[in-house]
Amino acid sequence: MSDKFHDECGVVGVFNHPEAANLVYLGLYALQHRGQESAGIASNENGKMFLEVGMGLVADVFRRDRLTKVPGNTAIGHNRYSTAGQSHLKNAQPCLINYSDGSMSLAHNGNLVNADTLRRELVSTGSIFQSTNDSEVIVHLMAQAEGKSFIDRAAAALGQVKGAYSLILMSENEILAARDPHGFRPLCLGKINGAWVVSSESCVFDLIEAEYIREIEPGEILQIDKDGIRSFFPFPKAPMKKCVFEHIYFARPDSFIFNENVYSIRKAMGKAMAQESLVDADLVIPVPDSGVLSAMGFAEEAKLPFEMGLIRNHYVGRTFIEPQSQIRHFGVKVKLNAVRQILKGKRIIVVDDSIVRGTTSRKIVKMLFDAGAKEVHVRISSPPILHSCFYGIDTPTKNELIGSTHTVEKIREYLNADSLVYLSQERLLSVMKNGENEYCTACFDGNYPVPLVDKELETSQLGLFNEKQPAD
Amino acid sequence: MSDKFHDECGVVGVFNHPEAANLVYLGLYALQHRGQESAGIASNENGKMFLEVGMGLVADVFRRDRLTKVPGNTAIGHNRYSTAGQSHLKNAQPCLINYSDGSMSLAHNGNLVNADTLRRELVSTGSIFQSTNDSEVIVHLMAQAEGKSFIDRAAAALGQVKGAYSLILMSENEILAARDPHGFRPLCLGKINGAWVVSSESCVFDLIEAEYIREIEPGEILQIDKDGIRSFFPFPKAPMKKCVFEHIYFARPDSFIFNENVYSIRKAMGKAMAQESLVDADLVIPVPDSGVLSAMGFAEEAKLPFEMGLIRNHYVGRTFIEPQSQIRHFGVKVKLNAVRQILKGKRIIVVDDSIVRGTTSRKIVKMLFDAGAKEVHVRISSPPILHSCFYGIDTPTKNELIGSTHTVEKIREYLNADSLVYLSQERLLSVMKNGENEYCTACFDGNYPVPLVDKELETSQLGLFNEKQPAD
């Protein structure tokens, strides 16, 4: 039984800047939405490596003087996503190991589909593992690679792994930024005062006032050392398969990833929805924050009033514990509240980015009716999720996905909504450049661009795939 | 020299509900925006009182089993606002004291203007003080009141204090909810399964599924005990002077206070601004979150596109510590980021609720220009703040208020904006019912409805009023 993590994370690396760790810290701050479970920074001071990791938000992990414990002018950092019940310090990243050429460190965003298979091979020849991270597979493969140089080791190791990775490797005198041949996850290159920065999203560059240079290309390993940057493409070319969910939900709207601005894409999704599924209504409201931009696009296209009919309490954090109580099950009410005066007697179109299990959406519909809405029409800016993601988005197993087990009409009934329309896959992809060809849509249509090696292995052994509980 | 707090806070009370403390906890959660410095709950179990207070957010203070330490079916709670540098546990509320009739507890929102004066009188006759809270003055006055009953003591004590208070008092067999004769701060009454709830704002009732009943009236002391509720008006009638800033900034938009919905008022402010100060522009954007609703109203009225041109990082919390660094002074950039693709080449109207010192606004204007804006027009949904508030809003001293020291044109120059227009006081008040008569506008026009007793005392002694640094 696998209990590995799906790695939805944020990574940052800074090479040759006197305040490397400080910049990485700020970068992790800007990437906090990509992972709140743990945060860590590894640094390199004249070939000596340091590591500090901890559970929780970046700002909680790096209190007081802890940043001084990661000295040096090169550093890499990592935020891990929170999946319910499986958070262990040993799985926090970056990892830092000793091998025959000294020390190296790795920060990895993505999910490998053959990590378990490779791990079995490695352990069968005597390797030992201390975490359930995919990343530990990569460093093992690197340690055993024949190549003389660090980049040769990286190329040899990454040549064996399959799946999604956008990662940063730090040796004693360089960093490497690598992105898998399909380019599932974003990874960008920036520059600040002559120093190089690598980051999952461009919003990091805005915060630290770095200049956006370009994406790391799919299949590229970019070597950054004192002589500058050099590009390597050691793997066979593969079709681009960027994760469509980065645009739908995951990335920050102010980021520029996959060579497009997330904000604009989201608004365009809203407009496409309005074209596909307009209904006679009085108001368009978003489920905040995820539905705000597509709701704005919808309202604009439909020429309907846009209102913030649901108010979000931003103080709801990880530490909220529902009191043991008869009056429990506040659920989404702790986060959201409906504005009765806006909604009363109105026919409402409520816009969200996706439906996973449906329980939250059902509560929202009830909340709107309770606040006096006359009709509630749910519009979702993506097609139904029918299949689990194995490339790094933390989706539940198929039979927990309401889209996989219910028809749209049955989902509408479950939500008690007057209507429910999902954006079609065709229109969704139409709002992105080359959307039809360059994006992975496996969660909608089951077309997995990389074979699910581990999953087949498990299935062949009658094992069950890891049942994780994502935050809905 | 006074170092007392300005009390912008949230209060909740629940009488006779089996889960009193749990409900108060949830209520404080919903009122977290009114105070993040400390949180506390006092409860009453069969006449025995319990108190738990701590520094920080409600959810941090009441971790694990701490709620079980405030048993009983009656409880009151308090959130305190964070003012820089003056946070002490001893000032956290509720306060719980023993006096001749047993125990009592108090949670207070507002600021008294004669607390120092009363304190001097009290200590001159032998009273001792352990905090710098106004509230300690009130409980001293109650303890010394001649009256036989709790409500008589309360009336006697509150008859002596001047200024703003919306407070909840708990005796061993009742609670009292009291609001000063001018009604500066809001205070509402609700009902849940036959139990009474009192709260600063109505959003509490929505969360715990209580029914909104009415406001506590200015000058009213409402007694809630096993026999039900009884209303007392022991003070001379005074003109209503509700705090206009509750509508402009402080209250939650989903709250219904002062008999109006905050959301609607804020949108109306935006429309009024558009009528007063429209300029030729391409986009209206808010400073999130405070400017969102008025920007929406502005855009709607002006028929201009509304965009979220500034994205807020909601993970920026109290724990963020800027790293010691050459590259420091990220200031507002840690919280806000501009969306270049939306702003580039555009003439922008940016809407916020107020300007205190101007430093943040200046950074925002720069951020917008850096993101490519062609013109930046700043619109503020309230008049310039010229005077300090002594009734409970934490404003800096006059000479730190940019509105007090600079003309509007000079402020515009300082902000480097193409234009700057504040909403006129007349139009602002016009969006509220009886706005002209029933609201306190002292911060705009210096018409303090209650004489500043302590301040005069200090001035006469050549003392300086406490120089606090509010969060801008």
Place this chain on the structure above:
Amino acid sequence: MSDKFHDECGVVGVFNHPEAANLVYLGLYALQHRGQESAGIASNENGKMFLEVGMGLVADVFRRDRLTKVPGNTAIGHNRYSTAGQSHLKNAQPCLINYSDGSMSLAHNGNLVNADTLRRELVSTGSIFQSTNDSEVIVHLMAQAEGKSFIDRAAAALGQVKGAYSLILMSENEILAARDPHGFRPLCLGKINGAWVVSSESCVFDLIEAEYIREIEPGEILQIDKDGIRSFFPFPKAPMKKCVFEHIYFARPDSFIFNENVYSIRKAMGKAMAQESLVDADLVIPVPDSGVLSAMGFAEEAKLPFEMGLIRNHYVGRTFIEPQSQIRHFGVKVKLNAVRQILKGKRIIVVDDSIVRGTTSRKIVKMLFDAGAKEVHVRISSPPILHSCFYGIDTPTKNELIGSTHTVEKIREYLNADSLVYLSQERLLSVMKNGENEYCTACFDGNYPVPLVDKELETSQLGLFNEKQPAD
């Protein structure tokens, strides 16, 4: 119902030394045995007072930079004793209050017998109380005293309280050290580099390399200010009634208190026991650490071998939590282990200082027999405790005292010991100078030198005296 504390505590004060708080911190360290529940330091820097208190050991409360928060060249400190279940931060000392003459702070060791009575009077005229400390009564009385000067106020207040106190008061420009007329608790004066130090025990002076000067006299108020020290005796003379338990158990053996060395007294008790109650045996062993010195005295006098037949695990601290377990009730075994090879087949005399409930002694006897002892003879270096202490030693109520409810023979049966002999009161007192006249022996004979005002009050109201559970 009273829930006040019995105050067995340690106090330290330093006047006019550049490192006042550091010295107080070290002093509290040396007095840690007198109280582990909470620790606090109040300081005075040019008339401005600072206070830091916390729950736990001195070294835990004052981590990192917290000592820098109590600046100034005068400081007083306090350790509070841990009584089960009643530890609240609000009861931690020193207390620091504001009154008509400014600020003052108090650290108090001892227990007043009329505190409740005085408190009732005070609250009946409008005073409010925030803690259940006796000390709060004293500061109220001082605040209301007519006297012009600080020492006049102190004399007026202390003239009204009855019972045991050894206390240190700090005003804005002096400190006072006061001891009640009977001199129940110790209090010493020392000198370090021209600065004055006051401390519960002389071991503090050893640690900070101060010179022992003398005891504060019973009934003395010693004023220490920039002009030096001055002695006042404002109260009627009373018979000396020093606490015999300080010598038996409470004080450190390396301390010189009540003008005698504790170590020597304890050894003399052991010798007296050997003279009174020698039995044919092979070994004398102590219950460590409390019985070590009297066991040594016993063995020496009896010319029997002395062995450490019970080994104490000094890592057992306050944090030990017995695991929830079938195999629980390790009780004293976690602290003590018997050395089988020493005890096997031997007739053992085991020496301890006292028996409170008897449960621990019973387990020890069992442990000795389990380790192979042939006979176990228990010798106690004090008479049976028949009566509760109301002057500051935390004893349980009478009916929990095994000495009060059982004859010595019944206690022996309960312990399963071969013999049990207590040291007679006469011989106990004989080892101290003027023992017969100058010591309080109320816990043995019920002769309370100060009438138990509060207790009578409670009894007359059919109230029950507070049932506290002391550590056995």
Place this chain on the structure above:
Amino acid sequence: MSDKFHDECGVVGVFNHPEAANLVYLGLYALQHRGQESAGIASNENGKMFLEVGMGLVADVFRRDRLTKVPGNTAIGHNRYSTAGQSHLKNAQPCLINYSDGSMSLAHNGNLVNADTLRRELVSTGSIFQSTNDSEVIVHLMAQAEGKSFIDRAAAALGQVKGAYSLILMSENEILAARDPHGFRPLCLGKINGAWVVSSESCVFDLIEAEYIREIEPGEILQIDKDGIRSFFPFPKAPMKKCVFEHIYFARPDSFIFNENVYSIRKAMGKAMAQESLVDADLVIPVPDSGVLSAMGFAEEAKLPFEMGLIRNHYVGRTFIEPQSQIRHFGVKVKLNAVRQILKGKRIIVVDDSIVRGTTSRKIVKMLFDAGAKEVHVRISSPPILHSCFYGIDTPTKNELIGSTHTVEKIREYLNADSLVYLSQERLLSVMKNGENEYCTACFDGNYPVPLVDKELETSQLGLFNEKQPAD
């Protein structure tokens, strides 16, 4: 450069008891003296392994419900010794790894002398290391072992390591207890209600009421599984070389290790000292706690009075931080205080177990003279330490050992003592069974029974041996 730890630790294992983790917890408690830096427990519930480790004392690491996180009926635990400045969570034990046969866990006491050499070989073939523990070498060797069974793997791995180890290995269905062929460190077998317990010292059995069965033999691997226990001796027989310092200092006096009672050995050392080095004196006093038993033996043999002339403050813990201060350097005074009334005018023999750097002893001599001693004669219950230990006792490098750099007379001069005599090696060994043959005395005479492989490696590379600062 090596920065590995010298492993002086405590280990406990429990097989097949419903409260395995609880018993291990209590066992670690009893072994707290063997390591205070970190504590950890690994458990096995039906083949699934769990691990909890943390920095600090056992009772601090396992607060609240943490023991519930190590479920199952088999568990092993580990206490690590504190060495200054090198404490990292990643080095805490037990370690828990995944390898080709599943999971295994290891708790190790001792120090390998060829760990660095083996590590180099392992990394040269691609292994990666995450800690600087010797233990990680062992689990790597086991993972790579050809053998089919767990015990075969253990035998293969342990056949390659050299040095000292007493360790417990846990597979998914058994535990192994192994002791190196020389038997440097103790390891005992016990039984509780039919379940097996393994522990560094027998005091663990006393606490949990287990029966002491026997020692694990030098060179033995004891397999414990559901079928019972089986003994294996897979290594060539080697001369017994038990660590003499376990008897001198390290083990608890109530433990029975190396088939002898530590308490009796220590007293016998004292007697031997008296025979070798009696001097005309008035008193014998120990340096508590380490010198207590040998001082008692000395006094008994010399027929001189024994007194506790130095009192130890047992509240001095790891958290004590000397305040930044002019009056700093309290050093040993915070821990020890001299009893003036006992020492004044006396000729004192002060007994301790060893002298490492001499700084503490020097302060103690000064403290005794300051307290009035007329003469101070230092007696040490072991020979001078001339050589570093490489088998698990944390001694400083040779040039920091005062015994290595100074003659006894020069040491006496440094201490300012009237005389200084060490117990001779011959007499020391004479108090143990077969002492001359069965004990390692390398620290006294440099006869290292196992060649120092790593050290030679380092020396040949002109490396410096790791300069650690042991607690004196």
